[in-house]
Structures are given as structure tokens and as C-alpha cells.
Amino acid sequence: MKAMRTLVRTSAIALAASLLATPALAEDGYDLWLRARASASTQPVVSRLGDTPTLRLAEAELRRDLPVAATLPIVVALAGDASLASLRLPVGELGDEGYLVRPVTLGGRQTLLVTGNTDRGVLYGAFALIRHASSGNQPGAANLRSAPKVKLRLLNHWDNLDGPVERGYAGESLWDWWTLPDYRDPRYTDYARANASIGINGTVLNNVNAKADSLTAPYIAKAAALADTFRPWGIRVYLSARFSAPIELGGLKTADPRDPAVAAWWKAKADEIYRTIPDFGGFLVKANSEGQPGPRDYGASHGDGANMLAAAVKPHGGIVMWRAFVYADTDPDDRAKQAYTEFKPLDGTFADNVMVQVKNGAIDFQPREPFHPLFGAMPKTPLMMEFQITKEYLGQATHLAYLGPLFTEVLEAKTGRGKETVASVVDGESERHRLTGMAGVANIGNDRDWTGGTFNQANWYAFGRLAWDPLLDAAGIAREWAQQTFGTDPRIVGPVVDMMMRSREAVVDYTGPFGLAHLMATGHHYGPGPWVSELQRPEWNPVYYHRADKQGIGFDRTRTGSNAVAQYAPTVAKLYANPRTTPEAELLWFHHLPWNYRLKNGETLWDGMVHHYDRGVSTVTAMRREWDGLRPMVDAERWEKTATFLAIQEREARWWRDASLAYWQSVNGLPLPAGSAAPEHDLAWYKAQQFPLAPGNPH
Incomplete structure (x- = not known):
């Protein structure tokens, strides 16, 4: 018996030792593309000028995540810091979120400076340097400069308040509404960090098929807890608003946007939200689509509805994102024509804090669609791109389908108005709109690897990078992601990128x-x-x-059919009208x-x-x-x-x-x-x- 006790005790000690010697967690995808870690031998010397929560995050990220030794000490600082004045840094065109990373002489010694006009810009610069080093480059000689071409870079979460995610394939909602605002899961911080690393600066927390409950005081407090967590990472929160909330919550008999009592209710509700969340971004609205209530229920227009909500949030600097996905039975001729039919006549009638959010194609996130004809058709209205990152129609979570080529195919499309492309509409270059934006329907859930599979993470990553700069190359983004996700060995990076670049076309x-x-x-x-x-x-x-x-x-969408081709600019319409000039990849869409x-x-x-x-x-x-x-x-x-x-x-x-x-x-x-x-x-x-x-x- 004594021998048995000794054997058990010895075995227990050996097991404990082996557990201590073995990492507690396997490589399970939780770290996404941020797997790089500084070691004791490579940890850089990082100092900080100034003190804000966001600057502290930038400093901490560089200390933790720079994977190779930096030959120079690193300084993170605001460009306006007095100690940098003599450098005369070229930061005038960086705006509020751009960054500059370059070697400088500071205090008589060579230093690698990470700077921007705001602490958000500095944070994005820190992540850019980490990305640069994690892709196999030496950080010491880095000379990086970039500013986002798109102002609002948002994830749209189709998360329901009871947990399920509509068109989500990675588990339940990341948000535990039941325990918020008291318990703030550490994953919320990790989520914000991942988004900040690719430049995403906003998140819509709830499903576009919204419930009015999300606008009640308890849920506003829950959203505020998330906003507090996200704020240091440069991320604002937004809410999908149910258009009929004045009836369901306010006891009104109508939600007619032209009714003064309805407008007053929304103004009071906006004031309530901003008292709790001072930097609340605004509302996303799905109206008169798939049974959702909207202004057309009262004979009013989408402009009437959007502008009424816009007036409620405007005193606080908020915006309204009004979706152009108006899928109803009012245009039996051709579903693809409906959004254009309803929105084109409203061009120029929307308030200056309204964006019309348009899906990349006229149907519904199909594996391939021609670009939406509204791009190029509403020059007086800021149009916000809506992509679907979750693969509702591309094999859901289990099929490998890298969406970078889908995104860039749409963004590079020429609208037919001179040299204008969809990208130049979205980033504001075409019409110089003050508001610009790109939204992605999130593929994130509470699965340990966030997106239900490793390669699905690449679509989240690609969306963020293209929202920052719609002119980036899909293959280049795939290579960046692969290097950060699997390491820089070309024996794995090359085959992985090749698989990714063929995958979407395979699904088509x-x-x-x-x-x-x-x-x-x-x-x-x-x-x-x-x-x-x-x-x-x-x-x-x-x-x-x-x-x-x-x-x-x-x-048949030519003149002999629905004539949907007429919704495009004449040069594009002429191309699509003839099967011999229609790209064969879109042949049966039009003929x-x-x-x-x-x-x-x-x-x-x-x-x-x-x-x-x-x-x-x-x-x-x-x-x-x-x-x-x-x-x-x-x-x-x-x-x-x-x-x-x-x-x-x-x-x-x-x-x-x-x-x-x-x-x-x-x-x-x-x-x-x-x-x-x-x-x-x-x-x-x-x-x-x-x-x-x-x-x-x-x-």
C-alpha cells in the first residue's frame, strides 16, 4: 500500500511537472493575425511622450507584439508634442487617423518614431509597424505613412438580443446582454484590439432586424459598457433602430416621420442615448424591407424617415445610415431594380448627416453579382458600401472562400461616369462628400477562433484593410494575413495565398x-x-x-426583358445589353x-x-x-x-x-x-x- 501511495504521489508530481512544462492552450486561432509576440531577446525599447489611454495601448502593443528586435529605440508620441516641433513632420495630410512611422533623430539619438495627429493615429501606426515586422520586414528601417481613405469603417453585427446571430456561423453572439453592463468579458477588449489592428473604427451592436428593446434604458446602459471598453481602441458604437419604436416603446399611435410627436419622441430618445454614451455614433436603419416597418407604411419616403432621425442625432454629431436594401413585393418586374427605383429619385434630398448604405450588388450578397447600379447614380448623396463578411451564400463557415477578390472586383468596377469607379464613390473622391463609409456584415461569434474557422478570419481582415484603403490588392492582403497567421516561411505562405486566391471562384x-x-x-x-x-x-x-x-x-434584363440594364450609366448599359460584350462571368445575370x-x-x-x-x-x-x-x-x-x-x-x-x-x-x-x-x-x-x-x- 505504501508503495502504491508513493507511486501515485510520484505520478502526480510528474503529471504536474509536465503540465507546467506544456502550454495550457494549443494554437486554436484565438489570437487571429496577432500571433506575434516579443521575446525576452527581442522586446523593443519603447517610450511614450504624453499620456492618454490610447497612447498607453500603442506603447503596450509594441512592447508585446513586435516579433523581431528593433535596431532603434521606439518612441510613440503625438505629432503636436512640443519635443517634436523641430522635426517639422509632414503630417498635415494625415487627418485624425493617419500615421507616420520613420527613423528620426530625437534628443541627439536615432529613434524610430510612431506618430500621428491624434492618439488614434498613433495606435494605428503602432499596429502598422507590428504588421510590417510580422510580415518578415525589419522594423528599424520602417518608413510607413498612411491615412484612411474612408472615414467610417464599420462592422454590422446581426446579433439578436437573446443570443443567436442571424446568418452567423461561429456560435452565439459575442455580446452577453444578460450579464452586461455588470460583467465585461475580456473578449470584448480582444475584439476591439483586433479591429483596431486593421483600422475598423465602429461597430453596430445589434441586428438590422431590430427589436425596440435595444433602445430602452437597460439596453442603452449595456451598450454604454461596450462603448467604454471600445473607446480607447478608437471604436464607436452604433445601434440598429426599429422604425416603429415610438409605437412599441412610446405608446404613440403612429411612427409617421412627418408627425411632430414622432419626431419629438426620437429627439428625446437620442438625447437619452447621448447622455449615457457621449460619443454614440448614430443609427443604422432597415426600413420597408422583408417586413420591417418604415416610412412607406405611412405614404412617406425613405428621405422623410432618414431625415427625421438625422435631425434627432445631429445636435450630438451623430449620423444615420439608411439601408437601400428594400426587398418587398412592390416591384414584381425585377427584384434587382427595386432599390434604384426607390432611391434614385431621392438623390439630393437627404440631410447632410445621412448616408445611404448600399449592398455591393442589387440582389443579396451572391457569390458573384454585378456592382449595384446605385453606385454612380446618386452623386448628391453619400453612399456607404455594404459587404457581407459572413458567408451566407458562399458555403457558410465550412467552405474556404477568401472574399478579398469579391470585394476588389466590386470596388474596381467602373460606373460609366468618366473614370469613376465604385471605390471612388465609396471613398468620396468622386464627389468630395464629407461623409464616407464602408460596412461589413460581421462573421464573428463566440467560437474560440472567433469566425468558425481559420480562413474565415482572413475575410474579417480583408474587409478592414480595404475599408482603410479600397485600392489595396486582394493578393497582397492575403499574403499579409498568411504571414501573420502562419508565419513567414514561403513554403507555407505561397501555397496558402494560392489557395485563397482560387477559392472564391471555385465557389462560384x-x-x-x-x-x-x-x-x-x-x-x-x-x-x-x-x-x-x-x-x-x-x-x-x-x-x-x-x-x-x-x-x-x-x-433577360435587357430591353426585351426587365430592362434593368437601363439603370446603369449609358456606356455600362450598352456593354451589358449585348451578350457578346457582357463579361461571360455575368452573362446569365443579364441574358x-x-x-x-x-x-x-x-x-x-x-x-x-x-x-x-x-x-x-x-x-x-x-x-x-x-x-x-x-x-x-x-x-x-x-x-x-x-x-x-x-x-x-x-x-x-x-x-x-x-x-x-x-x-x-x-x-x-x-x-x-x-x-x-x-x-x-x-x-x-x-x-x-x-x-x-x-x-x-x-x-
Whole structure:
């Protein structure tokens, strides 16, 4: 017995020693792209001139996160600090958030200076230096200078007050409304830090399908607790406002924006919020869309509603972001035309603190859409870009789909007004608007790795970098992210970037080539459903969007169809009006074409479609093989999860391919081209698949 006790005690001591010698946590993705850490041998000498909470954060980040030794001591300071006056720093064009990082002589010694006109600029400069060093560059010779091209760089959280995240695939909401404002989870600070590292300066806390409760005193106090946590990181909070709140909370009989009592209620509510959150950013509003209340319920316009709210927040410096996603049954001709039809006539009528928030495409965040025709059509109104970072239609959390190319494809599109691009509309260069903005529907939840998978983090990162500068290159951003996420070894960075840059096109190939869109199953948008036709409203059904019949496939948006092409500037409309000049990637978005239509490579449209479906599957198969080859260079936990997700993606890409081809063949009666395998099951089998509890689906 004594020997047994000795053995147990010895084993316990050995176990304790092994636990102490082993890191408590594996590499689980929690640190995002901020994995770099200074060691005892590389920790830089950092000093600070001035004292604000944000300057202290900048100093602390450099001490903690600069991964290689700096050859010079580092000083963080405001450009206006008296001790820097003799340097005559070129900071005049940096604005409130720009930064300058460069070697200088200060106090008679060489120093690496991190500066800006405000402490926020200094913080962004600190993160820029960390990014520079984490990408394999030496910090001592850094010469970095940048200012954001877009003023408001916001995440839109579609988080509900009871926990679920609409179109979220990374767990429940990050915000624990139940324990706020008393308990402030440390993750809130880590969230703010991650956003600050890529220049995001605002967050809308609650779902655009808003509940009035978010405007009550208890929830304002909860939002204030988050605002206090985020403020030192340069982040303001915003709230989605339910348009009918005066009825639900104020006891009024109407929410008509032209009613003085309604305007007074909103003014009082804004005053209440600003007393609690002095730097509250303002309201985001979804109105008269998908059943949400709005001004059109009272015969008023979107301008009437937006301007009434804008008047309430204007004394406090607040803004209103009014979404142009007006998805209702008022334009049965073509859903893609509705936003333009309702908003174009209102150009120039919005108050100067209103932004119209426009989705990147006219339907709904599809894997590929032409740019929204409102960009270039409302020169007198600041338009705010809305991208979806969460992959509602791109395989949700498990499919590898790097969205950088999707974002840049839209931003680089020419509107047809001279040299104007969508990016120059969004960043204000085109019309010199004071307000500019870009919003991203967040993919963040309470999963340990934040976004449900490592590669999903890259889309959060890419959005932040492009919101800062819409002219950045998607491949360059992917390389930055990969170097910070997996290390700078080119043997892993090269293959990872290559996978990322092919991934979105693969999803387009196996879900809807040549501009086909909205072919997903009903409600949850998980998996294929091109056959769905029985839903109450026509535009709820995928058959509405592809219009496949024995003769051909595609939505005719030319003069012989809905004439949606006329909503674009004449030069763009002319391009889209002719199938021969329409980019083939968008061909079936604008044209209903015969199955035997000849593509530029000589193939028939049908054969080309099948080959795209095949290519999408084969690309995923190749990505799986490439990831397998990286196993020795990636930590076990992140490698294993990604490998599993790629296996899921390959299986589901085949499902998409087979189900789609089975349906198209049932319509056109055509054989598959030589070398293409038949679908694994018959069409009835694919139609029978049901997923009522898929994540992210509003129930």
C-alpha cells in the first residue's frame, strides 16, 4: 500500500511537472493575425511622450507584439508634442487617423518614431509597424505613412438580443446582454484590439432586424459598457433602430416621420442615448424591407424617415445610415431594380448627416453579382458600401472562400461616369462628400477562433484593410494575413495565398457559373435548390432568377426583358445589353440564352456550365491535397480543423454540382459532355434533402 501511495504521489508530481512544462492552450486561432509576440531577446525599447489611454495601448502593443528586435529605440508620441516641433513632420495630410512611422533623430539619438495627429493615429501606426515586422520586414528601417481613405469603417453585427446571430456561423453572439453592463468579458477588449489592428473604427451592436428593446434604458446602459471598453481602441458604437419604436416603446399611435410627436419622441430618445454614451455614433436603419416597418407604411419616403432621425442625432454629431436594401413585393418586374427605383429619385434630398448604405450588388450578397447600379447614380448623396463578411451564400463557415477578390472586383468596377469607379464613390473622391463609409456584415461569434474557422478570419481582415484603403490588392492582403497567421516561411505562405486566391471562384463555379444567382435552398440558404418554385412570392423562388426552360437559361434584363440594364450609366448599359460584350462571368445575370449559345472559347453554354461545375469541384480537391502537404508546417489543431472543413467542402461541392446538373438536365434534356460524370443520385433524391435546423437561419 505504501508503495502504491508513493507511486501515485510520484505520478502526480510528474503529471504536474509536465503540465507546467506544456502550454495550457494549443494554437486554436484565438489570437487571429496577432500571433506575434516579443521575446525576452527581442522586446523593443519603447517610450511614450504624453499620456492618454490610447497612447498607453500603442506603447503596450509594441512592447508585446513586435516579433523581431528593433535596431532603434521606439518612441510613440503625438505629432503636436512640443519635443517634436523641430522635426517639422509632414503630417498635415494625415487627418485624425493617419500615421507616420520613420527613423528620426530625437534628443541627439536615432529613434524610430510612431506618430500621428491624434492618439488614434498613433495606435494605428503602432499596429502598422507590428504588421510590417510580422510580415518578415525589419522594423528599424520602417518608413510607413498612411491615412484612411474612408472615414467610417464599420462592422454590422446581426446579433439578436437573446443570443443567436442571424446568418452567423461561429456560435452565439459575442455580446452577453444578460450579464452586461455588470460583467465585461475580456473578449470584448480582444475584439476591439483586433479591429483596431486593421483600422475598423465602429461597430453596430445589434441586428438590422431590430427589436425596440435595444433602445430602452437597460439596453442603452449595456451598450454604454461596450462603448467604454471600445473607446480607447478608437471604436464607436452604433445601434440598429426599429422604425416603429415610438409605437412599441412610446405608446404613440403612429411612427409617421412627418408627425411632430414622432419626431419629438426620437429627439428625446437620442438625447437619452447621448447622455449615457457621449460619443454614440448614430443609427443604422432597415426600413420597408422583408417586413420591417418604415416610412412607406405611412405614404412617406425613405428621405422623410432618414431625415427625421438625422435631425434627432445631429445636435450630438451623430449620423444615420439608411439601408437601400428594400426587398418587398412592390416591384414584381425585377427584384434587382427595386432599390434604384426607390432611391434614385431621392438623390439630393437627404440631410447632410445621412448616408445611404448600399449592398455591393442589387440582389443579396451572391457569390458573384454585378456592382449595384446605385453606385454612380446618386452623386448628391453619400453612399456607404455594404459587404457581407459572413458567408451566407458562399458555403457558410465550412467552405474556404477568401472574399478579398469579391470585394476588389466590386470596388474596381467602373460606373460609366468618366473614370469613376465604385471605390471612388465609396471613398468620396468622386464627389468630395464629407461623409464616407464602408460596412461589413460581421462573421464573428463566440467560437474560440472567433469566425468558425481559420480562413474565415482572413475575410474579417480583408474587409478592414480595404475599408482603410479600397485600392489595396486582394493578393497582397492575403499574403499579409498568411504571414501573420502562419508565419513567414514561403513554403507555407505561397501555397496558402494560392489557395485563397482560387477559392472564391471555385465557389462560384460549383454554385452558379456565368452569373447564375440565388439558387440556394429556401430560408437557411444551405445547399442547392434551383428547383424551388412553390413559395408564395415569385422573387422568393430560385426559378425566378434562372428562368431555365427547354430553350435556354438566364434572366433577360435587357430591353426585351426587365430592362434593368437601363439603370446603369449609358456606356455600362450598352456593354451589358449585348451578350457578346457582357463579361461571360455575368452573362446569365443579364441574358436568357439558348443552351447551345456559343461561348468565346467555342463551347456551347451547356458544355461550359458543366465544365465550370467540374472545375469548381476539382479546385476544392486540389486545395485539399495542397493543405495535406502543409501538415508538417502548421500546428495540429488549426491544420486538423481546416482539413476537416476542406473535406466537407469537397463533399458539398460535389453535392452542389450533381444536384444542379440533375436539375438542369431535367429541364433541357441534354447529355453531359464527354468526360463529365453523371450525378451520383437522381433529382428526386436531391430534392428530398431537408435541413430545418441549419445554423444562422432566423427561426
